[in-house]
Amino acid sequence: MSSAYANLTRTFQRLSRFGHLAAITGWDMQTMMPAGGSRARGEALAELSVLRHEILTAKQVGEWLDQAKQEDLDDVAQANLYEMHRAWQQASLLPASLVEAKSIAGSRCEHAWRQQRPANDWQGFAANLKEVVKLSREEAEIRAQANGCSRYDALLDVFEPGMTSAKLDSTFGDLKQWLPELQQKIVDQQAKETVIAPVGPFPQEQQKELGLAIMKLLGFDFNAGRLDVSAHPFCGGVPQDVRITTRYKSDEFISAMMGVIHETGHARYEQNLPQQWADQPVALARSTAIHESQSLFFEKQLGRSPEFLSLIQPLAVQLLGDRPGMETTNFIALNQRVKPGLIRVDADEVSYPAHVILRYEIERALIAGEIEVDDIPTLWQEKMQHWLGINTAGNYRDGCMQDIHWTDGAFGYFPTYTLGAMYAAQLFQALKRAIPQVNELIAQGDLQPVFNWLQQNIWQHGSRFSTRQLVENATGEDLNPIWFRQHLESRYLK
Amino acid sequence: MSSAYANLTRTFQRLSRFGHLAAITGWDMQTMMPAGGSRARGEALAELSVLRHEILTAKQVGEWLDQAKQEDLDDVAQANLYEMHRAWQQASLLPASLVEAKSIAGSRCEHAWRQQRPANDWQGFAANLKEVVKLSREEAEIRAQANGCSRYDALLDVFEPGMTSAKLDSTFGDLKQWLPELQQKIVDQQAKETVIAPVGPFPQEQQKELGLAIMKLLGFDFNAGRLDVSAHPFCGGVPQDVRITTRYKSDEFISAMMGVIHETGHARYEQNLPQQWADQPVALARSTAIHESQSLFFEKQLGRSPEFLSLIQPLAVQLLGDRPGMETTNFIALNQRVKPGLIRVDADEVSYPAHVILRYEIERALIAGEIEVDDIPTLWQEKMQHWLGINTAGNYRDGCMQDIHWTDGAFGYFPTYTLGAMYAAQLFQALKRAIPQVNELIAQGDLQPVFNWLQQNIWQHGSRFSTRQLVENATGEDLNPIWFRQHLESRYLK
Numbered sequence: 001m002s003s004a005y006a007n008l009t010r011t012f013q014r015l016s017r018f019g020h021l022a023a024i025t026g027w028d029m030q031t032m033m034p035a036g037g038s039r040a041r042g043e044a045l046a047e048l049s050v051l052r053h054e055i056l057t058a059k060q061v062g063e064w065l066d067q068a069k070q071e072d073l074d075d076v077a078q079a080n081l082y083e084m085h086r087a088w089q090q091a092s093l094l095p096a097s098l099v100e101a102k103s104i105a106g107s108r109c110e111h112a113w114r115q116q117r118p119a120n121d122w123q124g125f126a127a128n129l130k131e132v133v134k135l136s137r138e139e140a141e142i143r144a145q146a147n148g149c150s151r152y153d154a155l156l157d158v159f160e161p162g163m164t165s166a167k168l169d170s171t172f173g174d175l176k177q178w179l180p181e182l183q184q185k186i187v188d189q190q191a192k193e194t195v196i197a198p199v200g201p202f203p204q205e206q207q208k209e210l211g212l213a214i215m216k217l218l219g220f221d222f223n224a225g226r227l228d229v230s231a232h233p234f235c236g237g238v239p240q241d242v243r244i245t246t247r248y249k250s251d252e253f254i255s256a257m258m259g260v261i262h263e264t265g266h267a268r269y270e271q272n273l274p275q276q277w278a279d280q281p282v283a284l285a286r287s288t289a290i291h292e293s294q295s296l297f298f299e300k301q302l303g304r305s306p307e308f309l310s311l312i313q314p315l316a317v318q319l320l321g322d323r324p325g326m327e328t329t330n331f332i333a334l335n336q337r338v339k340p341g342l343i344r345v346d347a348d349e350v351s352y353p354a355h356v357i358l359r360y361e362i363e364r365a366l367i368a369g370e371i372e373v374d375d376i377p378t379l380w381q382e383k384m385q386h387w388l389g390i391n392t393a394g395n396y397r398d399g400c401m402q403d404i405h406w407t408d409g410a411f412g413y414f415p416t417y418t419l420g421a422m423y424a425a426q427l428f429q430a431l432k433r434a435i436p437q438v439n440e441l442i443a444q445g446d447l448q449p450v451f452n453w454l455q456q457n458i459w460q461h462g463s464r465f466s467t468r469q470l471v472e473n474a475t476g477e478d479l480n481p482i483w484f485r486q487h488l489e490s491r492y493l494k
Numbered sequence: 495m496s497s498a499y500a501n502l503t504r505t506f507q508r509l510s511r512f513g514h515l516a517a518i519t520g521w522d523m524q525t526m527m528p529a530g531g532s533r534a535r536g537e538a539l540a541e542l543s544v545l546r547h548e549i550l551t552a553k554q555v556g557e558w559l560d561q562a563k564q565e566d567l568d569d570v571a572q573a574n575l576y577e578m579h580r581a582w583q584q585a586s587l588l589p590a591s592l593v594e595a596k597s598i599a600g601s602r603c604e605h606a607w608r609q610q611r612p613a614n615d616w617q618g619f620a621a622n623l624k625e626v627v628k629l630s631r632e633e634a635e636i637r638a639q640a641n642g643c644s645r646y647d648a649l650l651d652v653f654e655p656g657m658t659s660a661k662l663d664s665t666f667g668d669l670k671q672w673l674p675e676l677q678q679k680i681v682d683q684q685a686k687e688t689v690i691a692p693v694g695p696f697p698q699e700q701q702k703e704l705g706l707a708i709m710k711l712l713g714f715d716f717n718a719g720r721l722d723v724s725a726h727p728f729c730g731g732v733p734q735d736v737r738i739t740t741r742y743k744s745d746e747f748i749s750a751m752m753g754v755i756h757e758t759g760h761a762r763y764e765q766n767l768p769q770q771w772a773d774q775p776v777a778l779a780r781s782t783a784i785h786e787s788q789s790l791f792f793e794k795q796l797g798r799s800p801e802f803l804s805l806i807q808p809l810a811v812q813l814l815g816d817r818p819g820m821e822t823t824n825f826i827a828l829n830q831r832v833k834p835g836l837i838r839v840d841a842d843e844v845s846y847p848a849h850v851i852l853r854y855e856i857e858r859a860l861i862a863g864e865i866e867v868d869d870i871p872t873l874w875q876e877k878m879q880h881w882l883g884i885n886t887a888g889n890y891r892d893g894c895m896q897d898i899h900w901t902d903g904a905f906g907y908f909p910t911y912t913l914g915a916m917y918a919a920q921l922f923q924a925l926k927r928a929i930p931q932v933n934e935l936i937a938q939g940d941l942q943p944v945f946n947w948l949q950q951n952i953w954q955h956g957s958r959f960s961t962r963q964l965v966e967n968a969t970g971e972d973l974n975p976i977w978f979r980q981h982l983e984s985r986y987l988k
Contacts, residue, residue, distance in 0.1 A: 017537055017542075018542070021516075028518055028522065033735060034718055035717055036717040037718065037731075037734050037735030041735070043514075051545075222528060225528060225530075241527060241531030241534065241535070
């Protein structure tokens with residue numbers, strides 16, 4: 001008779017294999033699929049999603065989880081069992097009727113949003129969003145009762161296990177103390193510099209060659225992944241076959257290039273997750289914020305450093321052609337420009353946290369029932385004015401309707417972006433302590449020690465440790481926003 | 495309470511949706527996937543395959559099939575029920591142990607063959623093939639007892655429902671009477687002609703543009719499909735999203751171009767299957783031979799006709815550039831060259847049937863137990879010498895090891911290629927009776943009447959009728975090889 005734990009590993013192996021098919025066909029939807037395939041693909045993926053939910057929440061799984069706790073398991077198996085239980089509990093808590101209702105409301109809201117956003121149609125959007133919020137509150141309430149925490153904390157925990165709004169308030173509260181003044185200083189300083197934008201066109205094929213060359217430099221394993229094009233850059237696929245994307249503009253190349261560097265950070269994490277535990281929950285990436293820390297480590301800590309930019313500047317000249325603005329000094333300045341704006345995804349690393357904090361404050365109050373959907377635009381306008389000095393009155397399109405997250409009810413996701421940026425800074429600082437000459441190595445093109453350190457401290461562990469334990473093991477302390485501050489000050493204050 | 499038939503349609507809808515995911519990830523394996531993804535993908539697809547087998551052979555399905563026969567169903571539902579029963583019976587007959595053993599032996603044989611073929615290693619290949627043959631004989635025996643037919647007929651029926659070796663013997667026997675002499679006459683005649691091969695290189699991007707232009711001319715719906723590259727051209731995907739492929743050589747363009755035309759024939763059939771019955775067995779293509787009849791209708795009947803070649807010649811000149819050999823007369827002659835050779839997939843339509851008939855005769859005897867694997871090379875050599883005058887002694891690589899079909903135990907498949915060619919000729923003849931001026935219309939680029947006729951007579955019916963009924967409705971008679979003979983004589987005898 002096989003052990004309960006063995007039955008569980010077999011169950012999660014099946015789930016992972018079906019997840020593989022969902023991941024690849026999901027990638028295909030965004031990169032390859034013609035529009036006419038959309039409906040049938042949606043139906044096929046929904047069918048698989050129902051199946052995976054049935055497998056995960058089957059009565060036996062709960063019984064095996066109870067029995068396995070009595071079995072003699074090693075540390076890795078214990079960690080795996082913990083993740084299995086978490087996945088099972090998250091899936092089992094909600095009644096199927098709520099899952100279905102939320103999925104339908106989310107699809108309807110997202111689908112309509114694609115038209116409503118360009119039309120700046122807040123009223124139309126708000127009508128759908130109210131239903132999504134109502135169902136998300138129901139979900140939050142059920143999760144909160146099970147976890148013994150607040151509604152919002154229960155949603156936050158889905159994306160970032162162990163994170164709480166108390167901790168966020170403290171961390172973001174710290175940022176709010178010093179970031180606005182720092183940002184103003186940097187903007188004032190940069191106003192005195194002259195930076196030239198190289199003039200295009202930059203043909204897509206050449207930009208792609210540059211992206212591939214940088215991916216190679218960054219150690220991307222092309223035997224286990226590929227680069228394609230999609231409307232919004234993402235990292236998909238499975239650890240054995242990681243699919244990253246970017247998008248190309250013809251008049252500038254920085255956004256596509258930085259998109260590639262960012263996604264390569266996600267990709268190297270995925271490609272180096274522990275294959276010996278493949279298909280088990282313990283082999284998965286630790287959390288959303290840790291995943292983001294890897295992409296931001298690559299894009300911001302490494303990718304926008306003067307050393308790395310000096311290293312890739314000759315590649316950019318070689319593959320895109322030389323022209324005014326491609327000189328190393330200007331190339332670096334171009335990639336370090338700070339300019340508060342309306343759009344989160346276009347924000348530099350200095351003004352980015354403000355975008356996140358305002359969303360966090362709004363969504364937390366919304367889930368708590370302290371505000372309603374109709375209150376969002378006014379709050380948005382006040383907070384944008386306060387933090388970034390930008391007036392968004394009447395501009396819903398580039399204001400509170402700019403993101404996809406809320407349309408699907410992904411409340412609790414936004415904070416992970418800034419947590420990721422802070423973890424990235426903290427990790428880079430720890431790396432510098434471990435390898436004091438790391439910046440010189442980067443400038444010389446010797447990136448292997450950087451990758452080895454990440455492999456040693458983050459990638460190889462999958463979900464073996466809690467986020468807090470992982471970060472403490474790697475850096476000697478829990479999340480500490482001081483490193484993010486030091487990073488911004490040392491990079492941007494001259 | 496839902497009816498048994500309603501339960502069945504829901505079950506087959508699930509199977510079809512899971513089949514969608516298998517089709518797209520299967521396409522991805524051959525077009526996009528990096529080598530390192532192979533093992534995980536294989537495991538994921540095998541897991542899905544086990545699941546689909548479980549769903550199809552669940553005890554309830556057999557009960558519903560019995561009950562549904564008592565229910566009041568319209569004609570389409572009756573036809574659907576018939577196809578459901580057939581699928582269920584084919585899947586249920588074999589013990590799981592045999593299915594698994596055959597799958598493992600087939601994978602091992604195919605995998606090793608990829609190395610053994612270039613190495614001309616017949617002994618190594620034969621060792622694996624013996625196991626595949628042993629298991630295929632077991633499968634054939636079980637199916638034969640259930641169907642009350644011979645072992646080989648039972649396998650043939652899997653690919654081509656209703657086809658028997660008695661019918662094949664009569665049809666192929668007829669071909670064997672007249673084809674060798676006709677082939678010799680044509681070869682002798684063509685030896686007197688001068689045909690120039692245009693000299694490359696032909697850049698891949700230009701060849702692709704030509705392929706896309708011809709697909710457009712042939713009515714391919716790009717909103718429901720796409721063209722990519724793979725080692726061997728194929729048509730995959732799902733009716734709502736048909737994925738065709740070709741491969742490019744730089745020194746000639748005909749093979750890629752004809753590959754595209756061939757796969758577009760498959761694609762238009764798929765794209766025009768009855769969407770109102772989507773996800774049900776009755777909405778599927780009728781059979782392997784009918785599918786092949788559509789690709790060969792496009793490639794041979796239409797694609798290699800002087801009228802169509804004259805129509806696309808200006809496109810070829812425009813997109814590939816003008817050069818000696820691109821003149822219309824030579825362009826047509828190039829595409830109508832008859833030259834018996836070693837390789838089936840490279841064969842012209844005159845010598846192709848000999849490749850099929852020799853495989854049919856060998857595989858039928860092999861499954862019947864009249865010969866063994868060790869007898870194959872000698873028989874191959876004798877038959878190649880006899881039919882095509884080619885000596886293959888010692889050349890296993892381009893002889894009996896050239897095809898993938900037997901490695902996986904797909905015995906009974908080969909005859910469908912020549913059945914397809916004969917159906918294609920019979921259909922084109924019926925089209926000419928219906929639209930006497932069809933060749934003039936084609937020459938003028940008015941292809942819509944051709945597509946309308948195929949839509950009316952083949953595509954829209956899916957599996958509504960038996961192959962025989964479908965062909966009789968379309969052409970007024972059952973399969974008749976005389977039309978294939980008339981086609982070859984009128985096209986090739988000057």
